[in-house]
Amino acid sequence: MNLKLLLADDDAMVRAGLRAVLNSEHDLEVIGEAADGSDAVALAAELSPDVVVMDIRMPTMDGLAATEQIVSGGDAAPRVLVLTTFELDEYVFEALRVGASGFLLKRASPEDLVEAVRVIASGDSLLFPPVMRRLVAEYTAAGEQADRLRSNIEFLTDRERQVLRLVARGKSNREIADELFIGHETAKSHVGSVLTKLGVHGRTQAVIAAYESGFVRTGEG
């Protein structure tokens, strides 16, 4: 089954380039294009793609607001891959915090883009764990969320806490299974229940929650 993709970028030339790259893969299919955030939200609801490839800076509604609305649809909601023109900055982190599953610099190679879309669609591991964790560690501020997140973590079993720690270290489901000497499916279901108990959209948000609650500290792992 093909992965269905939606592109959101205000530059038609950039969209054309992304579309060509993604459509050239036999298992990927671009099913829609949006020129701004509100278009992206509408099309995501209408077409229910698997992944939305989203530019951050767009007119009328930016990629942050659009991401937040798109992922609010619950488990069935599309996952979001955020694209950024320049460096990894607080906008990128903010996009991850509101629910994007990963990010990519626009200047990344076509191969990296295809890989990123596949990783995000599967949800089995973090996209670029080291960079992601550095970004999260840098911008995470233990704020008002901390208490609520801590009480969520209280509900985790010991095994689930172990799993969360490994997720925060960027381990994939397969690696978690190997490390804890459990089956792949068991690992997957542990990750699933961690996400549910934390009330987060995906493992990227679980990592952010782990840092924001103080469960995992900067520089740890």
Place this chain on the structure above:
Amino acid sequence: MRAFFAPWVSARMYAQLAYLALAFPLGLAYFVFLVTGILVGVGLVVVGVGVPILLGMLLSWRALGGFERLLQRRLLDVEIDEPLTPIRGEGSLWHRTKLLLTDAVTWRTLLWLLVRFPAGIFVFVVLVTFLATSGALIGLGVGAILDLDFAEWAEVFDENHFLDSIDERFALPAGLLLLAVQPHIVRGLAWIHVVVGTALLGPSSSAREQALQARTTVLEERTKLAHELHDAVGHTVTLMTVQAGAGRKVFDSDPDFARGTLETIEVSGRRALAELDHILGLLREGEGGGSAPPAGLDRLPDLVREVGDAGLVATLEVTGERRPLSQGLDNSAYRIVQEALTNVLKHASAAPTTIRIDYQTDALVIDVTDEGRSTDLAPADRAGQGLIGIRERAAVFGADVDLGPRPEGGYGVRVRFPDR
């Protein structure tokens, strides 16, 4: 004892001493020169010759101020800045004279030069008295020890019988004490010269603040330009990267698309270069201080060649009788043409463009029109920074501006500078 006389072997003390030794002769020379020159100048103002004499005096005393700052720096080891209105500068003689006359440093310098005379007398008296007295006392003491007779000398040099009144046993210690104190006196006198000199010869704190403010503004402006450059060029180069990646990936499967990406990359590259040129031009303008005068209309052939290198075919037509323009107007006219061409590069895919410069009897008219397909350009696209810049430049000279699509096709920038 050694510590007591240590200052006598310090090079710094001798430099200070040299400065103070010069105080009286220099002060006297300044005083005579300034008082004579100014009085003569004032006296001859009615005849007219006085004005250039006074102007010459003004320039001389500012130059002497520079010499005085040099002396202070060299001999007193003091950091003293040059004033912000230098004697040599740009602009007409009258303009510079006005600047000098309104600069407080000019008048503070005059005050300093005149005060140097009484101060010099004071310094001279203090130094000579101390040296002579300590010398005499030491001589007396040594004489007493060696049992020499100064009676005949004293008749000549000590009419008031000052030395007679002193107990010979105290003469040597007293003389040595005075000698030891001397460097401290020198240091004190030098310190007074440093404090007053810095206050009178250096730029005032408000002028310093202004200069700092101006510098800060320039730096802020540059940061802004750097950001602009990063944003604009960064965006374009990102687009080029995305298109190039896509072109490579589908090179075999979709050759038509791949060819399209090459065209996009070409146009984008051109746009990025134009953007770079434009912003670099702004930066160069900001640097100022260059010896070359700002560019004028006579540089247009060079500009046409430059945009030609970027792929824009521009034709220059000059009509009417060419005449010299004021530097400001000449530069603004040149910049407007430059902005207009940059816009053609950016927005009209470098369509062939005609530049017309018409020297009319009562106006200078500039017209830059391209043959681009203006229909597929949103007006908002053309209302970029460049066009705003054109309006601003034109407004300074009360010029009429006519920007917009031309009925015969293309886009035109027409500015009419009235003769004033």
